Amino acid sequence: MSDPQRIAIVRDADIVMARQAGRELAALVGFKGSDLALIATAISEIARNILVYAQRGEIELSVAEEGERRGIAVVARDQGPGIANVEQAMRDGFSTGGSLGLGLPGARRLMDEFEIESQVGVGTTVRMRKWVRR
Ligand SMILES: Nc1ncnc2c1ncn2[C@@H]1O[C@H](COP(=O)(O)OP(=O)(O)O)[C@@H](O)[C@H]1O
Numbered sequence: 608m609s610d611p612q613r614i615a616i617v618r619d620a621d622i623v624m625a626r627q628a629g630r631e632l633a634a635l636v637g638f639k640g641s642d643l644a645l646i647a648t649a650i651s652e653i654a655r656n657i658l659v660y661a662q663r664g665e666i667e668l669s670v671a672e673e674g675e676r677r678g679i680a681v682v683a684r685d686q687g688p689g690i691a692n693v694e695q696a697m698r699d700g701f702s703t704g705g706s707l708g709l710g711l712p713g714a715r716r717l718m719d720e721f722e723i724e725s726q727v728g729v730g731t732t733v734r735m736r737k738w739v740r741r
């Protein structure tokens with residue numbers, strides 16, 4: 608259960624796969640109800656960004672453990688164009704893709720922890736974690 612799962616993101620169906628695998632792992636870790644939907648949504652937004660902006664990349668899913676806490680860890684990596692201004696990209700409504708511009712800020716709100724690291728010409732890594740409420 609602690610081995611990370613890697614899902615290559617190269618086509619639309621991979622987003623569905625990542626979303627589903629994330630939901631299943633979250634259920635196994637102990638998330639219930641609406642949390643499962645929130646986690647699945649955050650994963651699909653980040654996976655869609657990989658496909659749209661970087662064409663390919665991967666999503667890594669694992670169980671997070673810190674002391675008594677358990678949760679889910681999601682890492683999204685790509686070697687795409689990177690983001691010139693991360694602060695701007697994190698704002699509600701900012702999009703270079705003509706879409707809603709709610710993917711990154713939405714995922715940040717849905718998860719407990721969110722980090723993004725991006726370098727132009729090198730790629731983007733998003734790390735997110737959410738903890739089971741107890
Ligand atoms: N993996 C990525 N690689 C390059 N740019 C990205 C990536 N993810 C997000 N971005 C940039 O950040 C912006 C905001 O992303 P997001 O909040 O998901 O909104 P949207 O996808 O609707 O544009 C995108 O328009 C794009 O410019």
Ligand SMILES: [Mg+2]
Nearest residue numbers: 652656710711
């Ligand atoms: Mg998006």
